[in-house]
Amino acid sequence: MxxxxxxxxxxxxxxxxxxxxxxxxxxxxxxxxxxxxxxxxxxxxxxxxxxxxxxxxxxxxxxxxxxxxxxxxxxxxxxxxxxxxxxxxxxxKEAQELSDENIEKWEQRQISEIQIDSLLIVLNDSYRQVFKYKIFYNLSYLEISKRLGITEATVRKQFERARKRVQTVLGGRQNDESKRLQKHV
CATH class of the missing domain: 1.10.1740.10 (RNA polymerase sigma factor, region 2, helix turn helix motif)
Structure with a gap:
């Protein structure tokens, strides 16, 4: 065997x-x-x-x-x-904390975008477009100028005027929205 x-x-x-x-x-x-x-x-x-x-x-x-x-x-x-x-x-526990944090950030972003959209009504179409590209999509002045077919200097000036107009509508207060807008300059 x-x-x-x-x-x-x-x-x-x-x-x-x-x-x-x-x-x-x-x-x-x-x-x-x-x-x-x-x-x-x-x-x-x-x-x-x-x-x-x-x-x-x-x-x-x-x-x-x-x-x-x-x-x-x-x-x-x-x-x-x-x-x-x-x-x-x-x-x-970590996933729940992250989820809560992400939901909170998403809610804040949604509120911010809704508030900004309602503010943008005061801007003309050209300024509104430049402003959205800069704030919502975080595009550079050069990228925006290429998309819109205008000079980079024009984009800068339109964004600056749009930002000032929005700050005026906000009442000139330094709140979260105006801080966010200044960050994009």
Whole structure:
């Protein structure tokens, strides 16, 4: 009989004798059917890899050895679960904070754009277009001049006049909108 066949028969014999005991040990630690089944598989893989060690054990030593491996595999899985749960909790917390922050920024931007759109009614079409390209799309004066087919100097002057007009409509106050407008100069 070949060595491989003997090894296979030995593992098969151990499986018949210990599979339920290993499962019980793993399940009491993990409280999860699938993870307990995985721990059983990992235990038998470890046993197969250390099969030569088992030949020197009597029945009592073999029993303790196998159940200790099962317990260690289950504990490793439990620890891995704990790290995973902690990671997920941290991730969820960060994602929620980011989500809240992004929603708040989006709401502020929406309000700002709506307010700016209502302010732009006071501007003529040419000024309004230059103003939107500069504020909403953050285009440079050169990019705006190319899009509109006018000189860069004209774009600068129209934007400056549009910005002043909007600040006048805002009442000349230094609020968030006028600070935002000055930032784009």
């Amino acid at each position: 070949s060595e491989t066949k003997k090894d296979y028969e030995k593992i098969e014999e151990l499986y018949e004798l210990y599979e339920q005991k290993i499962y019980y040990v793993a399940f009491t630690i993990l409280n999860n059917i699938q993870q307990a089944e995985d721990a059983v598989q990992e235990t038998f893989i470890a046993l197969y890899e250390n099969l030569e060690t088992l030949h020197g054990f009597d029945t009592e030593q073999l029993n303790r050895y196998i159940l200790r491996i099962a317990k260690n595999k289950a504990i490793d899985s439990y620890r891995k679960n704990k790290r995973h749960v902690t990671f997920l909790e941290d991730y969820r």
